Amino acid sequence: MEKEKNLHRLQCSYTCLDESFEIGKETYKGQQYSHIYFARLNLMRTLLHSLVSNWKPFSPVRPVLELEEGKECVIIGTLYKHMKLKPRVLDEYSKERSVVPLVKPHNFTHSDDYLVLEDEKGRVKLGGNFISPSVYATGVVVALHGKESGAGDFLVLDVLEAGLPPQIDRPLKSSEDKYVVLVSGLSIGSSNSNPLQFQLLIDHITGHLGDEMEQGIASQIVHVVIAGNSIEIPAGLINGQNLASKDLSRIAEPIKELDIMLNQIAAGLPLDIMPGPNDPSNFALPQQPLHRCLFPGSSAYNTFRSCSNPHCFELDNVRFLGTSGQNVDDLDKYSEAKDKLEFMERTLRWRHLAPTAPNTLGCYPFTDKDPFFIDSCPNVYFIGNQNKYETRIIKGSEGQLVRLICVPKFNETGVAVVLNLKDLECHALSFGTQLSS
Amino acid sequence: MKRFYRQRKNAVTDKPSKSRKKSKIPPTPLQAEYDPKEEKLRKFDMDMAYGPCVGMTRLERWGRAQNMGLNPPKEIESFLKSDSKDNKIDLECLWNKRIHGSYKTIEYFNFDNSFKKYIPLIS
Numbered sequence: 001m002e003k004e005k006n007l008h009r010l011q012c013s014y015t016c017l018d019e020s021f022e023i024g025k026e027t028y029k030g031q032q033y034s035h036i037y038f039a040r041l042n043l044m045r046t047l048l049h050s051l052v053s054n055w056k057p058f059s060p061v062r063p064v065l066e067l068e069e070g071k072e073c074v075i076i077g078t079l080y081k082h083m084k085l086k087p088r089v090l091d092e093y094s095k096e097r098s099v100v101p102l103v104k105p106h107n108f109t110h111s112d113d114y115l116v117l118e119d120e121k122g123r124v125k126l127g128g129n130f131i132s133p134s135v136y137a138t139g140v141v142v143a144l145h146g147k148e149s150g151a152g153d154f155l156v157l158d159v160l161e162a163g164l165p166p167q168i169d170r171p172l173k174s175s176e177d178k179y180v181v182l183v184s185g186l187s188i189g190s191s192n193s194n195p196l197q198f199q200l201l202i203d204h205i206t207g208h209l210g211d212e213m214e215q216g217i218a219s220q221i222v223h224v225v226i227a228g229n230s231i232e233i234p235a236g237l238i239n240g241q242n243l244a245s246k247d248l249s250r251i252a253e254p255i256k257e258l259d260i261m262l263n264q265i266a267a268g269l270p271l272d273i274m275p276g277p278n279d280p281s282n283f284a285l286p287q288q289p290l291h292r293c294l295f296p297g298s299s300a301y302n303t304f305r306s307c308s309n310p311h312c313f314e315l316d317n318v319r320f321l322g323t324s325g326q327n328v329d330d331l332d333k334y335s336e337a338k339d340k341l342e343f344m345e346r347t348l349r350w351r352h353l354a355p356t357a358p359n360t361l362g363c364y365p366f367t368d369k370d371p372f373f374i375d376s377c378p379n380v381y382f383i384g385n386q387n388k389y390e391t392r393i394i395k396g397s398e399g400q401l402v403r404l405i406c407v408p409k410f411n412e413t414g415v416a417v418v419l420n421l422k423d424l425e426c427h428a429l430s431f432g433t434q435l436s437s
Numbered sequence: 438m439k440r441f442y443r444q445r446k447n448a449v450t451d452k453p454s455k456s457r458k459k460s461k462i463p464p465t466p467l468q469a470e471y472d473p474k475e476e477k478l479r480k481f482d483m484d485m486a487y488g489p490c491v492g493m494t495r496l497e498r499w500g501r502a503q504n505m506g507l508n509p510p511k512e513i514e515s516f517l518k519s520d521s522k523d524n525k526i527d528l529e530c531l532w533n534k535r536i537h538g539s540y541k542t543i544e545y546f547n548f549d550n551s552f553k554k555y556i557p558l559i560s
Contacts, residue, residue: 031492038488042505120485367493368501 007207007219009269010178012421014223016305017312017319020371021286023364033358035367037139041078041119043373044141044351047162048076055160056145064122067148075154076143077119079136083334084110086360107333109134117144117154127153134336135346139355162351164396167377170317176422179220180315181205181429183416184227184276184324184384185409188261189234189254197414198261200431206268222421223315224265227384227407228276228324230258255280259295266301274309276324276385284362285326285354286310286371310353312378318421321378325385327354330361341392344381344404348374348394380419382407389415389428474516474526481513482531490530498530 052061052074062073085108113133115126127149136142145158183201187193203209207218231254237247265271275281275290282288289306292299299306307313310323328343334356337343347353353372357363377400386406394402403424408415414431482490487502487509496517502509520526 029492032489034489035492039505042488042507046506120488365492367497368504 007215009207009219010176010222012178012222012316013314014270015314016307017314018308020369021308021310021312023286023288026364026366028365031365031367033363033365035365036358036363036370037078038120039366039368040139040352040370040373041076041141043370044162045076047351048141048143048160051160051162052076052143055143056158059145061143064117064119064124067124067154069148069150072145072147072157074143074145074160075117075119075124077117077123077141079138079140079142080116080118080123081113081133081136081138081334082116083108083113086334107336109334109336117142124148124154125152126156127151128156131156131159137331137335137356138359139357140350140352142350161349164348164394164398164400164402165351165374165377166398167379167396167400167402168319170319170379177220178222178316178421179217180223180225180320180419180421181221181416182225182227182322182382182384182405182407182419183410184386184407185229185411186226186258187229187232187278187409187411188258190232190411193232193411194414194433195257196433197431198410200433201410201416201429202261202264204429204431205265221269221418224269224271225311225320225322225382226262226271226273227311227322227382228274228309229278229385229409230273230276231255231280232278233280255294259297262295262298262304263301266298266304268303270303270305271298272305272307272311272313274307274311274322274324274384276309277326281309284364285357286364287324310372316421318380318424319376319378320380320382321353321374322380322382322384323353325383326361327357327372328383329385330354330356334360339390340383340386340406341390341404344383344406345392345394348377348381348402351375377402379403379424380405382417385409388413389417391417391426393424477510478513478516478527479531481510491532493530494528495530496528 049061056074059072059074062075064075064077067073067075087108115131115133115136116123117126126144128146131144141162143160144154144156145160146154146156149155186198188198200209204218205221205224207215233251233254237243237251243251262271262273273290275287279290280294281290287309289308292306295304295306298304310321312319312321314320327347328340331343331347332340337346347355351374353374354361354363357372358365377396379401380403382405384407386408388406389408390406392404394404396402403419403426405417405419405426407417410416416429417426418429419426478495481487482495487498487507490498493501496514499509499514499517516526517528520528
């Protein structure tokens with residue numbers, strides 16, 4: 001008879017780096033969003049200035065208002081994309097409905113869109129074929145090399161983006177496989193949610209499934225991250241009216257169920273939960289952690305952590321940065337790329353997690369900082385609530401290496417993502433509860 | 438549909454809302470005469486190099502510019518810190534309370550109503 005073996009779950013060190021996403025005593029005193037753009041431009045300008053001397057050593061950097069016709073120079077500023085199809089709140093009030101072409105089903109880009117570059121004092125329309133409006137979005141800070149054309153436009157000859165931020169070298173110390181599970185879009189409480197599927201995932205993570213080999217793998221899972229949209233409150237319940245008492249209990253049911261499920265994970269291993277667009281947190285980014293009293297069962301464990309969205313943390317010196325997907329989903333509406341990973345790559349190269357905030361993405365009106373500026377390059381960058389699982393490694397010019405991951409909606413796909421901390425290899429973990437016919 | 442957007446009429450409907458028009462502009466409009474310190478402070482407010490000024494006090498704005506390494510003039514700080522009873526200095530910026538709509542308060546995160554989602558009113 002085989003001797004029974006005791007399996008021990010591996011552990012890893014954890015550091016939470018959410019400080020810049022926390023909203024403490026900030027109050028709203030009438031400040032407008034111009035402050036964020038000011039803070040962003042200042043941060044990025046010092047950065048781009050240092051790069052320009054290597055990029056175009058013989059071109060002077062000028063403010064927009066001091067452009068001279070025909071003289072080549074470099075300008076630094078925030079891009080604004082003028083979009084024909086972008087919905088404007090004023091359109092609803094205009095008596096004469098102008099004939100606006102139909103919006104494409106998935107996004108608002110149009111071939112007539114053009115870019116404008118702004119600094120504190122002025123703005124200039126960008127011309128030429130070098131810079132493609134469909135790639136950029138409002139809020140990105142870049143340096144442009146070119147000259148003013150006769151018509152008052154700035155003819156762009158070259159573009160400089162800030163590029164991937166510097167990365168802290170990661171000592172490759174462990175040779176052990178340690179896995180991190182990323183899951184998002186559980187949507188507990190939605191009409192098509194499948195509790196069995198999630199239960200299978202939990203049983204796999206906690207080691208209640210499979211034979212000894214499978215349990216051995218489960219014991220190497222060191223951390224679970226839930227990237228937003230864990231619950232879905234039944235449609236029609238929230239309409240701004242006071243709720244009847246029986247509806248009040250219905251509204252809390254999905255959270256109760258989630259608490260029961262998370263309880264099982266938290267009893268076994270560390271768990272981070274981030275809020276998403278459907279969760280009971282604030283709407284504007286950065287979303288604040290879900291309150292602990294929503295989870296009376298799980299929050300009793302010190303392994304349970306409610307985190308902000310975006311969320312930044314380190315596991316065994318591997319730096320993670322992730323959102324519940326709003327930043328990339330919004331870029332998808334206002335610019336174009338071949339896949340979601342390309343949007344993610346761009347946000348890293350632009351050094352900004354959510355350039356479209358506050359223009360089209362809800363955002364807290366900060367006055368003295370821009371919390372979405374990426375100052376240090378993560379090793380793993382993930383976004384939640386995507387349609388399908390995608391992953392890629394990108395490399396920077398200074399040897400930076402980033403694993404990009406799109407975490408799919410678990411409710412729709414039954415797929416969670418498993419990442420190996422040792423070599424940043426990544427695979428999908430798929431659960432099915434139906435016999436395929 | 439009615440049930441969703443029920444509107445409650447005000448008890449007093451016949452009274453035209455003339456009294457409402459009494460503007461919220463602060464009692465003292467911009468005075469024609471002010472001391473040279475105020476002149477310098479207003480110039481500081483209007484200097485775009487130190488960023489927008491609406492929604493923060495002059496000292497906060499000075500502090501932000503200092504933190505960003507923009508070297509704001511030192512005398513502005515000394516003016517603002519010298520505010521006292523007999524040496525009155527306006528600590529708020531030039532546009533304070535004069536911009537329409539800038540005085541709505543938004544509760545950013547209120548747990549009791551956490552099912553409501555707050556959207557900033559201005560953009």
